[in-house]
Amino acid sequence: MASNADVSGLTVLTQAPTQTSDDAHGYYTPGEPVGDTKAPAGLIAERWTKHKMDNRLVNPANRRKLDVIIVGTGLAGGAAAATLGEAGYNVKSFCYQDSPRRAHSIAAQGGINAAKNYKEDGDSTYRLFYDTVKGGDYRSRESNVYRLAEVSVNIIDQCVAQGVPFARDYGGLLDNRSFGGVQVSRTFYARGQTGQQLLIGAYQAMERQVAAGTVTAYTRHEMLELIVVDGKARGIIARDLVTGEIETHLADVVVLASGGYGNVFYLSTNAMGSNVTAAWRAHRKGAYMANPCYTQIHPTCIPVSGDHQSKLTLMSESLRNDGRIWVPKNAEDCDKDPRDIPEEDRDYYLERIYPAFGNLVPRDIASRAAKYVCDEGRGVGPMVGDFRRGVYLDFSAAIERLGRDGIEEKYDNLFDMYERITGENPYEVPMRIYPAVHYVMGGLWVDYDLQSNIDGLFVTGEANFSDHGANRLGASALMQGLADGYFVLPNTIRDYLADGPFDKIEESHPDVVAARTSVEERVQKFLSINGNRTVDSYHKELGHIMWEYCGMERSEDGLRKAIDMIRELKADFWTNVKVLGTADSLNQSLEKAGRVADFLELGELMCIDALNRRESCGGHFRAESQTDEGEALRHDDEFAYVAAWEFSGDNEAPVLHKEDLVYTAIEMKQRSYK
Amino acid sequence: MAGSGIIFILFVLLHMYGNLKAFGGETSFNVYAEHLRTIGEPMLPREGLLWVIRAVLIVSLVVHVWSAAQLWKRSNAARTQKYAVKKNTHSSFSSRTMRWGGVTILLFLIWHLINFTIGKVNPAGGPTNNPYELLVDSFSTWWVTVIYLVAMAALALHLHHGTFSSLQTLGFTNSAAARKRARAAGWVVAVVIAGGFSLVPLFTLFGVIDY
Amino acid sequence: MRLTLKIWRQADAQASGALKTYDLDGVSEDMSFLEMLDVLNEQLQGQGEEPVAFDHDCREGICGTCSLMIDGQAHGPEVTTTCQLHMRSFRDGQTITIEPWRSDAFPVVRDLVVDRSAFDRIIASGGFISANTGSAPEANSVPAPRDKAMRAFNVATCIGCGACVAACPNGSASLFMGAKITHLGELPQGQPERGTRVVDMVAQHDAEGFGGCTNIGECAGACPKEIPLDVISQLNKDLRTALRNGH
Missing domain, CATH: 3.90.700.10 (Succinate dehydrogenase/fumarate reductase flavoprotein, catalytic domain)
Known part of the structure; x- marks a missing residue:
């Protein structure tokens, strides 16, 4: 870690990248650079503290008048629902599962990192920050990562207070282990079920708020559209998966904590229901999708x-x-x-x-x-x-x-x-x-406040792109989910809500009606195609294409081929899929149809992103960018940026917005494991 | 359930012990029967303690039966649609037959009281004012002994699970070892009590206990 | 393998259901039980019949979504969840009856899918430690004895699948409740609310219509996480203490 550079965060240590290659030419439209990331400047160790001070407060009396929708009840969503409920906001929480306790965070085995330095082995906030940025192959936003390392210690305190039964040593104090090749013991764990225990902690905290009346849980509900009115996210259209009813839910702010999209590969370690629909619907409404090709295998x-x-x-x-x-x-x-x-x-x-x-x-x-x-x-x-x-x-x-x-x-x-x-x-x-396929580092683009480029749409956990760069270290997913949910979002969302409550909108508002109608039409469309192939067969085929051409190794030719194949498959899907049953009942094929339709679109964008990024970094390996010995070769001069993709219409080329990555507290290095 | 159940366990334990006096012959048994009526005299009136015990038993019986009825009702309401196929693989026969076993014991109890306490029915037509003779006459009748032994089988099953269950309900089985001990206690109580009770009728039937 | 499946089909909560028989050929013993149902569903859709609805999600034994009464046993013949049960536990030619969890507190939603939200309401009634975000003391300021922490963990592994209720001849959820009460009650952080927790949770449990526990033990036998029966004893002990203390 030794470094001669000043790593205080006061001096820029990197140069802005200039892309010279253009593999994805013709598949996309260049756009303006990403605007304000709200990432604060100054001493890196003081940025979050200062930012929290600068963010405005919401009068406690006003909070119950503010409606917050949270989609997803994993670590990021569950923790946020509990915390915002405790603060007194009026929270509506949605999940497709039959209980908030079943979100896929539950399956994480290994542990959760925190820079507690209980072992006195040289760990610190900076070292956790350093390891995370390096592990992400210098493709994450440094201010976000530093904040993540900073709040990691609070997470452990919070979870222990909730009764999470972490492993302990004979003296009754918390035990740690070293995980994922790092040299310090900073991973807290509960045997091989750390995710389960953390999620149950968040779930119980959330249920406590359900009993208190601050959180309403909508289980077996799936978000199928984002409502945007006057440029602001103002609610969602959701389908009650039991009755099939299409419901309109309006709010002052919408939080997506809907997890990752690894299931685009069909076979993955994700839960069967994990999907991209909530995020993808937001993307189609204007939210940028960042670095979609970063996949951890x-x-x-x-x-x-x-x-x-x-x-x-x-x-x-x-x-x-x-x-x-x-x-x-x-x-x-x-x-x-x-x-x-x-x-x-x-x-x-x-x-x-x-x-x-x-x-x-x-x-x-x-x-x-x-x-x-x-x-x-x-x-x-x-x-x-x-x-x-x-x-x-x-x-x-x-x-x-x-x-x-x-x-x-x-x-x-x-x-x-x-x-x-x-x-x-x-x-x-x-x-x-x-x-x-295990995890995706890509996700909806967010600024330092975890707000997407749509006002009032916040994105947390695996659903956003922000903290892991091109690869995620072991035991860091749980850390990020809970950091976002317990400590980051509640402190950033208030700055947005300080302007609220916003003007009430009615369900009859044309934009709301349009969103609802589009969902109803889509549902009817799936049921009316009445073709010959099941939804699963399309999903399998898509997964096969993605795994072969956008999996562990990606090449220019393979990605072009994959894009063509996905486009063909998509066209076939919309004319030949067979969805039986009705819209007004529990219909698992209908649910899957919507998810697979969105995966088809996402898969294409992932390939375009992978095609554009002619470098190898973290989980993204391009055959054209390797050393003589066959190792990954990064091109910081060209690609030290976040690729934020804007949707520009069905079958239209997406627009690429770049956010240059600026490092002030860490030097970029090429990794080597030889 | 557990509290009243434990009272019954203690009662049947003492009752069984008393019955074994029959092996001592007529005097031994009748002196014991008379002693039950005179304990505590002159502080207590004649049959004073007996009535105290009877009162406790009657209250326990009401509580026990009422609780059982509640549990039975709740259990039926909790699963109105039954399984087409259901296998029970981790429970004892006794634990699943507590209710019908309890009903069997209750019916037996009524007969038993008619036989020996309230009605004093001597199936052989002999005297009813001599407890020992009543006992010998009753158990020399084969079908009385059969009723009695069937009831003891039901009691054994009931005690086998009941002893464990009461300890579990009272919260004394908080570890695998404690649970094992409670299960063992169930076996011991069941064998000792039901076995002990069965000795007198069997030995009477085969003529060992006689006038 | 070739199987005969008798599966409960029910259109919705109001409809009356019935067991329907299906023949399924070409089942590999490497399939999980749910993958076998996936194959059946592909076959049914090919024939224009609506697929069998069943709950499942993580398919690695931890989320607790999958259920199914398989030949009279919750999660089938092995000590695991249905998603981790593999067809090698069955034999060629076997007839397998598949029913939903039967409990009036878990009404059938469709086919094999039931509504287990009663469990959420039991947790909401008291299955938590009140610790607002931000109010937590330094984690190591309160040591927790290792043996107690281990017991807490062992019972905290409950996945809330409902197999205990499904297997219980009384339809009781005492094992589920006892697991949570034991988990939180073994930790120092769980002490302040220990009395109210057990009283409130038991009241909610009874209000949901679950049956009363008679310590039969089928629950612990069916539990895929092997939660032991002593959590029910612990529940009873805590309840007795709480009532004595006037909660």
Whole structure:
């Protein structure tokens, strides 16, 4: 971390990028640079404090007159609903699940980072900031990241006060572990269920406000349109998924905390219902979508077993601490029992290529390496499509070293889960793993206040783009969700609401009626096409295109091909999809149809974004931008910017707005793991 | 349920102990029966303590039956649409038969009181003012013993789950070990009490206990 | 594998439902139970029949959305959630009956989907610690004994799926409630509201129409997270203490 530069935040250390390549020429229209990011200047450590002071307050008596809509009840949405409810605002919370407690934050396993420095091992706010910016390959906004690191400590305090049962040491104090390759122990955890425990904490806090009458929970409701009146977000159109009723909900401000869009790949570690619709509807109403191509692919997931596969299950990354990854040297050995393949015929490829880091190389490198060996025909496990997609993660050496008991103690629940899913016992046969889409760093563009370019539309958590740059560190997603929900949004939204309550609008307002009508028409459209293919079959095909051409490695030719294929698929979808049932009942196919229609549009934009960004950074790897040794090569001179895409109409080229990334407190460096 | 249940457990334990006096012969048994009526004299009137015990038992019975009826009613209301297929794989037979078992015991209790306390019915037509003779005459009649043994089976099941359940309801089983002990207590109480009660009728039927 | 499925079909909450029989061929034993239903649904849609509605989301055993009474057992024959149950637990040619959770407090919404919002209302009645955002003291200022924190965690793993209610012959939600009361009651932060919490939650539980607990134990056997029966004992103990203290 040593640096000779002044990192106080007072001097600009970077130069504005100038893009010379133009791979996506013809697919987009250049636009004006992004306007005000509201990112404060000055000493980096004081920016958030000063900003909070500068933000205006809302008189407590006025708060109950202010209606806040929050879409999503994960960490970002649930925490915000609870906090804004406690503050006295009138909150309406929406989720598609049957209970707020089921949002997909619940599935996060590893932990949550916080710069508490309880281990006295040299951690600090700055170091967490530094690691996060570096981990994001210098593609995040530094003021946001510093703020994230700063409030991380408050999150732990808040969660403990709520009764989150974090792991503790024998003295009854909180325990920490080192996670995701960082050198300090700053990760707080609750066994392998940290996300669950944090989410239940936020959920309970929110339910407390439901009982207090400040929060109304609309479960099994899906937002299908954003209402924008006079340039301001003023509500949403939602469908009651049980009765099918299309409802208008008006408010003074709308918060989207609707999660990520990894399900555009069909197979991912996301929940089946995770979708982009709320964000995409806002995008179509003018909100910029930023860096949509930044996707995190996690190397240790249970491989696909056949065409029936509906989702992929993540196995904790900690397995790489003791497991050795290998494939057979010779393709003809791939269908053999791995225990019969002698040592000299095994290729421990990570240890071979990256002797310094071995099996612990970062997620994207481990993922890509697995893809390459499988592409070469050396993958293992069942044939899926035309080749085997899997590599061995072998614990036999570790079992010899630590004994079976030692392994059991560390990983027993993971081994059990693996056996339950695959029917194979990993104590006897090496595990098989393969990368899977896990998280998206891209999302709706927001300023420092987490407000999108539409006034009154705030976006938090995975749904926004702001804090992780091109890649996210382990145990940082939970941190960001809760930071946004508990501490950032409540302090920034008040500055906007200080101007409210805004003029009341009626449901008969032409813009409201138009939004509602468009939703009703769309629902009727899905039901009336009456074609030959199910929604799922389109989703699968889209996922296949995205995975092949916009997955771990992207190339100019592949992306162009993908764009054409997606356009064709989209056209076919709108003429040939089959949605049975009615609009006025619980109709899961109808729900999916809307989501897949939006994924089709998003997929195209992701490919355009990936095509434009002719560099490799974080989770985005362009085949055309690598070192001689095949490593990712960033081009700061061209691409140290946020690509914020504006929707300009169906089948129209999107407009690209750039936000140059300015670093004052950290120097950009090219990473190396050799 | 738990409080009244525990009172019954204590009662049947003492009752069973008293019944074993029958092995001591007529004098032993009748002296014991008479003693029950004279405990506490002269402080208490004759049968004073007996009536106190009876009062407690009657109140417990009302509470126990009323609570059971409430639970039964709630249980029925909680699932009006039954399963087409339902398997119970993690519960004892006794725990699932508490209600019908309880009804069986209640019916037996009525017969038992008619037989020995209120009605004093001697199935052999013999005297009813001598407790020992009444006992021997009754249990020498095979069908009385059969009724009695069936009731003891129902009581054993009821006690097996009831003992554990009352400890659980009173909050004494907050760990796996405590739960295991409570389950063991259920077995012990069931075997000791129902077994103990069964000895007298069996031994009478086979002529060991006789005039 | 070839299966015969008897599945509860019900158009909506008001309609009366019935078991309907379907034949399904080509089931792989590597499929999860829900993937098997996905295949059935693709087949049904091909035939122009509306797919079977069932609840599911994360499909990795943690969100608690999936349910299903499979051949009379909540989440089927293994100790796991339906989404983690795989077809290798069944045999070729088997007939499998699939019903929704049966509880009047969980009314059927459609087919196999039920409304479990009663659980949310039980939590809202007291299943929380009142700690407004921003008011929290430094996390390590209050140590929590490790064994108590571990017990709190072990029972906090409840996923709110409702299998305990579904399996309980009385239709009681005591295991769900006991898990929350034990979780919060084992932590120092949970003490101030310990008395009111249990009283309010039990009152809400009863008002929702759940049955009373008779300690049968089917709940703990069906729980995919293996929450032990002693949380009900803890609930009872806390309730007794609370009532004694006049709550």
